[in-house]
Amino acid sequence: MEEKFGKLLQKLEREEIGIVDKLSHIIAFIRPSDPKEIGPTLEAMDRIVIFFQKKDPIAAEISDAINQLLIDSKVSTNITTMGILSRNGFRHEISERFYNKFLPTPPKKGDFGYIFATLFNKKNDHIWVNAIEDEAWIAFFASILSSETYREETKDHLFSELLYAAEILSIWIASEEFNDNFIRLDKTLLNRDSAFIALQRDINDFVHNVQEEHIDLAAIELDLRHIYVLMEQCNEQVALLKKKSINRGISVNLTYELERLGQMIQRLEEILKLIKTFDTPESYLVLMKLFKASVKKNATKNSLYEIFQQSIRVVAKSVTNNTSEHGEHYIxxxxxxxxxxxxxxxxxxxxxxxxxxxxxxxxxxxxxxxxxxxxxxxx
Structure with missing residues (x-):
């Protein structure tokens, strides 16, 4: 282990290497040869934690650079889209994945997805990443992000990204009010403001108050409670649309759109939980859940088999709903x-x-x- 760590230090000391490459070397150091055997990984992670806790000049320099990388990254993009069905449907998703297999999209500055793809570039990375306890990952990330210079700035940036992600998701959810399939099922969506629109308005006001007036989150607990009520109403609206689809016609496209809407509402709930509990042990556990899901999603981002399985699940739900319409008299x-x-x-x-x-x-x-x-x- 010491010999391997010594080689890692030699790579980290090279000034011509960028911070993303240095992070790649750190991940390669803790990556196990067998993804099912995490013992060596835990030992390597402990070695990294000790290295950064000693405040070595090299460690401090790397930690500063990692924090700057996060500050320049658009984390909100990854949070809002990761694990959520594509807006363009299965056909577009399949063609895009097929294209990216041979001609990958060039990376953009601040693209957090590109950083993930660079660090966790092995297909089986998600196996050992998910096998490690959340507490071990929390200690690992806390050590490499322990920069005294940029710590507070990094926290402010991540909090702003969470607020932005919540606002974007609320806009996407509100736009579903004009979905033709949903209007066909419930024409009252055209006659009044739905829970989707009301949620977007409240989220917008909430984000504006927190960003512009710097209100303490504890002081706006009432606003959060009202948002949670609206989110529950959104879930009830989705359930109502699913119920009406049984009597008024179910289709694969409709099932896909309802599934996507439900996923966006669930993701918004997770983001609001992160905002409410920001920089607490509870929020760290939620972040680790998203981190592990991101690594798994990254492993299958261009997988045609994964999108095929996804389509099968949606078709199965559609068939189940259709069967419930025609076969309920046998129950x-x-x-x-x-x-x-x-x-x-x-x-x-x-x-x-x-x-x-x-x-x-x-x-x-x-x-x-x-x-x-x-x-x-x-x-």
Whole structure:
């Protein structure tokens, strides 16, 4: 381990290497040869934590650079889109992934997704990353982000990114009010402000108050409670749309859009929880959940098989909803309903048996082929 760590230090001391490459070397140092064996990784992570805690000049310089990298990164983009179905549908998603397999999109400055792709560039990285306890990751990140120079600026930037992500998601959710499929199911969306629009207005006011007036979050607990009520109403609206779709026509596209809307509302709930508990042990656990999900998503970002599985899940939900529409009369809750269903099914069986007997009689009657066809068709 010491020899391996010594080689890592030699790489980190090279000034011509950028901070992303230095981070890549650190991740490579803790990456296990077998993703299912995390013992060596935990030992390597402890070694990194000790290195940064000693306040070595090299460690301080790297920590400053990592904080600057985060400050220049657009974390909100990754938070708002990671793990949420594409707005453009499966067809566009498949073509985009196929294209990126051969001609990847050039990285943009501040693209947090590109940083993730560079650091966790192995397909099985998500296995060992998710196998490590959250507490170990929290200690690891706390050590490499322990810059005394940029610590507060980094916190302010991350908090602003969370506020921005919440505002963007609320706008996307509000825009779903004009979705043609949703309007077909519930025309009252055109006649009044839905919970989606009300949520966007409250989120906008909330973000404005926090950013411009620097209000302490503890002082606006009432505003957060009201937002949570509106989010519950949004969930109820989604449930109502799903219920109405059973009677007014379900489709794969509609199921896809309802699934995506539900995912956006859930993500907004997670972001608001991060805002409410910012810089507390509770928020760190939520961040680790998002971090692990991001690593897993990064491993399958260009996977056609993953998008195929995703489409299968949506189709399965659509089929399930459609079946519930046409097959609910076969579901019973008590003995009386069961007996009624039994007699109903038995009656249909008797009719089919009589029709089969008539058809057999027609075939045995010796009619010409034309007459036999007519009588069989009429039967």
């Amino acid at each position: 019973t809750e008590n003995l009386q309903q069961y007996v009624k269903m039994l007699f109903s099914a038995s009656g249909a069986g008797a009719i089919i048996a009589v029709m089969a007997l008539i058809k057999i009689t027609i075939l045995q009657a010796g009619f010409s082929e034309g007459v036999e066809t007519i009588w069989s068709s009429l039967n």
